[in-house]
Amino acid sequence: MTEMVEELLKPQEEEWLCNSNEAITIWFFEPSTDPDQEFDSVKVSPKFTYSIFGDKEQIYGYKNLEIMLKFSSGSFATYFDVRYSDKIPDVSSTSIADNVVDKIKELIPSDYITNFDIFLQTVSEDAYNFKPMGEKITEYCLEEEEDIIYEIYRATFDTPRFKEYHKRFQIMVLFYIEAGTYIDEDEKWETMLLFEKKRIGDKHIYSFVGFCTMYNYYFYNLEKSINTENCPAVIDQVNNKIPVSECINEGKVIPEDIRLRISQFLIFPHVQGKGHGSKLYQTIYKYVLSNLRIKELSVEIPNDSFEAIRDKNDLLYLREQKAFEGLVAPVDKKIIDSIRRKYKFNKRQLLRCLEIELLRKLNKTDAAAYKAYRLQVKERLYNWNKEVLKDIDRAERIEKLKETFEALVGEYQEILLKYN
Template identity: 35%
Template sequence: METDQPPHPAQAQVPDFDRWACNTTEVMEIGLVSPSQDDPYNVDTEYFQPEFTYPIFGMHETAFGYKDLKIKILLTSGSLRTYVSITNSGHYQPSSSSTSDNNVAIDDVPGMLKKYLSPDTTTNYDTFFSMVKEEDTSFSPIGQLVHSYSIENDEGTQEQYQIFKSSFKDPGFREYHRRMQFLVLLFIEGSSYIEDDDEKWEIYTVYKANKRSAAETQYQFVGYSTFLILPPFQGMSHGRILYQFLYEQFAKRKDVGEITVEDPNDGFCDLRDRNDYRFLEEHDAFRDLTVPVPQAQIDHIQQKFKLTNRQAQTCIELHLLSKLDKKNSQDYKAYRLQVKQRLYKFNYDALQDMDPAELKEKLNNTYIGVEDDYYRILEKV
């Protein structure tokens, strides 16, 4: 975590705390494991580290009481059956001469992990190795295949990917989801577990489909509709493709009136802004649009494309800025005024009590930040 966080509770009590403490994000290693195609007695593992571990170990991301702590979490590449190994070279013991640390207990790292891992997690590597070998081509994704696409890899070969739609009504999916959502805690900022007793949830999962033969396919988990994409598959456009597919699916459904996102993080907001802007541009939503844009046109775009009012205005403002000649002072002033009016309405409760001079300064500073952010987004569209 980048912000300052309260220290581990034991830090104030143990004189040599640093000797027995470690950053849990740094000592955790995750591996996606597949059977080796070259050696039937071996496996291929793609290792990566979590982005953070505070949902499990606390905001300080510290484990106390171990020397050389290592946490290894391995997952079978398709079914995500999980193996955990926790090793260390020594445990903390209070010094006989000190009374301040006699009541300090070491962290229960296995217990902390157990709260979040699937109940079928194993600590027996032989058992896990057997799972890997058995599921090579026997694992099939749960649910309905709804989309297929290909991406060219670095060697110029087309790799095949598939998206499956599932719900908790599907036999076995609740157990599968419990393994899958553990990863969300380690990669999606501010995430939490969803209630898996609600059968209305629709979950879309992305897999790499490796064709072994005409009749056999080996599947590798890539990510799913929380917009978790595992590190080995990041930077390959999977997030963009998944978002575009989901948007188009929900936009044409009669039972969907508006597509909203609950508490999106910054990374997802960027993904959504770029994709929505690109989609609207491709569908001539911005034709003949000039500043100031009448509210009726904003409402039309919002309703036609089932966006929130704020998201529709964001896309319109991105488009207008991309076409704006800032040397034309009249047009630039009109654009700034439109954006500031939107900012004022959206932040009315926080701004209403400011005096005119303070309000003007606040809106101007906020506008500058918005414009800079829009240029950053437009650079990658």
């Protein structure tokens, strides 16, 4: 009987459910370059909302629900409003509508705007008053866009105005980066900010295009001669206990070496597909090469779209530098390590690029050469998956490595079709 009642209630419950990705709309507003209209706006939808509304990405208790977040394209001043045609009555504890207002309010700064006219006024004022914060690193132009300059700035949480600005744009991490979370206002974070700069009339206005957050980790260099008795912090660092700022060795201060790790990398959806991701990544990499303290660039957990940007730019740069010139499998580990240190790659990415380039130059009709390549790649795959593979029998291990190798070569061949 209970099951029958639940089945009867099911259709009624479903009419109060909606998809949270569809319910949320995100808008970017700026003054228009068209003299016949005051503002230009672009509407997009979030890619992810599960961190706000649960794994099923559903909101309960409303009909025709629309959650609007509108941003001034430069200052990121925020307009927030919730609308719906009907809301389920709170007749019992099991039928209470989700509190969407409070869920969003927890994620945006308290200075959000609820009056749309005031928001538009803010868009107008901010457009001509807002200027990027931080240290300008570089600028570039795109061939197809006239009179538009893109500028990249570096900021930390000590940079004036950045803390407040970060609070405004950080919600985009939840919407567009899978498993993305807010970061702490730690002094070791730094952020690259990408802005569009264009002229309207006799003035320039800035629009926020994207960003990358990076964390400075201590890089323990085994090649440095450090007397650990005089610097016990080094021992703790090796054991992953504490970060090291400086150590004393024979009366000299040894500056901290850094592993810079990319954490969040995002170009906003309405400006994707123009090459901004590559430009931002290239700027970060040049910054790494120019900074003597940074010994390695790594990435937290690269998703497919970022890995594509990274592979493309790393491969083209290493080719330009002739980093793998004359190498054939098997490549000596000392040579690999020397190249890795010179170009400040982490080991996984350097080996990935090396394997792609070796495959590109490989004569597949040469059985001995192909075997040498296969064994080098399989050795790397085994070492990286040793903990899993060691517990299975030899025949199955061989088969697993064969399958993984073939899948990887297929992936590499697809990359080479794009960037051969």
